[in-house]
Amino acid sequence: MTLLPTRTSLRVLLGTTAAAAALVLAGCAPASTEGVVQGSTDEGTTTANSGLTLAEVQDAGTLTIGTEGTYQPFSYHADGGTGELTGYDVDVITAVAEKLGVEPEFEETQWDAMFAGLDGDRFDVIANQVSITDERSAQYDFSEPYSVSPGVVVVPADDTSITSLASLSGKTTAQSLSSNWYTLAQDNGAQVEGVEGWAQAVALVEQGRVDATINDRLTWLDWSTNYPDQAAGLKVAVTTDDSSESAFTFPKGSDDLVAAVDDALDELRADGTLASISERYFGADVSQ
Incomplete structure (x- = not known):
């Protein structure tokens, strides 16, 4: 995929x-x-x-x-x-x-x-x-x-429970309702909270209201470059095998x-x- x-x-x-x-x-x-x-x-x-x-x-x-x-x-x-x-x-x-x-x-x-x-x-x-x-x-x-961008699962920096897509089973994630990331999270057993976009999703992870969010690596890199203090409290726990190529x-x-x-x-x-x-x-x- x-x-x-x-x-x-x-x-x-x-x-x-x-x-x-x-x-x-x-x-x-x-x-x-x-x-x-x-x-x-x-x-x-x-x-x-x-x-x-x-x-x-x-x-x-x-x-x-x-x-x-x-x-x-x-x-x-x-x-x-x-x-x-x-x-x-x-x-x-x-x-x-x-x-x-x-x-x-x-x-x-x-x-x-x-x-x-x-x-x-x-x-x-x-x-x-x-x-x-x-x-x-x-x-x-x-x-x-x-440019090549795989998907990434972003979690709190101290989280050790999410190490693969399969380990999302039973966890909560925040995803845009119309995105393929929403489907990917659901397919791996996550309970998905719908959001309007990345900014809202990553805020919920920061606040501890969800366990993770999935998005493309370019989005994560751009955000972490522009908001390094906030990014310091998060990490990429999983990188998907499939990538988007532009x-x-x-x-x-x-x-x-x-x-x-x-x-x-x-x-x-x-x-x-x-x-x-x-x-x-x-x-x-x-x-x-």
Whole structure:
């Protein structure tokens, strides 16, 4: 079973949903092509809905990227929503664009319109923590994952009774009613108290009103980074075997562009760039 985190969990945790103006970073490819992945110079025979080629992107000199801009810590504006566009996804795709020898150009879009924007050629790729699913893979091309997040069971720091999912049997957990974590807790015999999101769930664990809560590791890492004093009283007791993997999303048929992005990600992973970006936002390497 693949565990997919709820998209609202980090928004509830963060509590910042500032409306963001579109940030357009226009530019051209660097004069030097040393270390840059090169595309074919042949004229493509791409037709409508047949995807993008690396050569098309490099000829344009820009990689146009769909992202929300209001989804901390992945894609958001610094300084309470008034600063520059930043975040884990933004930094990673910017580093990828540099490897391709093009400039990143961001198109900020609401999540509900994100895939329509990709379908309508408004942008070349989505960088917004899109989880890989079979349904999406049938319609879009995905890069290799740049973030991997298993589920975690969070308990009080002094708890020694919960050491596996099976040991949740007879325990109480706090979970969002519509989440897959609610189902996972129930399936393992827990008595589940429904809550509105992560902030409420973790507060109940802190207060000793429930024994545990289950969520994705990215949510836990983001919260513990921002609230270290509160996190000191809690710990991760269990990490699930299954993980949610997020990847850059392209129009179907963008094979050579995806291959070039994968090569760029491999280089960024090998030279430590991905780990460094990850540590900046999460205090841990979530890239693999």
